[in-house]
Amino acid sequence: MNQQANKIQNPETSVPKTPQMNERDFVNDQLTTEKYMTASYNIALNEASNQTLYQDLATIFKETQDCQRNLYNLMFKNGWYGVEQEQQQKIQQTYQQFTGYKAQLPYTIQ
Template sequence: MPQNQPTNKIQNPETSVPKTPEMNERDFLNDMLTTEKYMTGSYNVALNEASNQTLYQDLATIFKETQDCQRNLYNLMFKNGWYAVDQAEQPKVQNAYQQFSGYKNQLPYAVQ
């Protein structure tokens, strides 16, 4: 990116961590966040495939706990400046809104 252009990143000031070969707090949190994301995806597949209602309810509870853990880890990393998100550009937001509004109108019982 050219140096003259403003960045469209949303990020808190970064908390410094030691730059050593050993894993630091950021590395551990990033590893945990990646694991939780993988697990929520796997639980989602299991929920889609569960044919037994009791098993489905148990998986749904575990999925929710795992998803909440993932969100808490994300929030902690964002708070420490170790996770940045791209700021959405207004024209892209408007285009996506129009696109999905069009999809909604194609549904048989769309709420208008």
């Protein structure tokens, strides 16, 4: 199947191609930083032993995650970030695989 046909992406907003950072470069750098920060806050949440600290970290994590999502949406809107469309058959296979894993658990959460 043609890989280009599976690409979901908006038309790209042009930016100057110079050695200096352009708008796309700045937004991409910020998105990468936000992704790193959400991963780090996730680890901190897992390790927090104090409930008040946990609540504060959870609030900051949510704000950081929302910022990351807004940056992703901005990049997607400008055609600077694309995603691949997966085939329905592959999605169904993965679903069945994880359904099988769930059946192997000693108890299931419904």
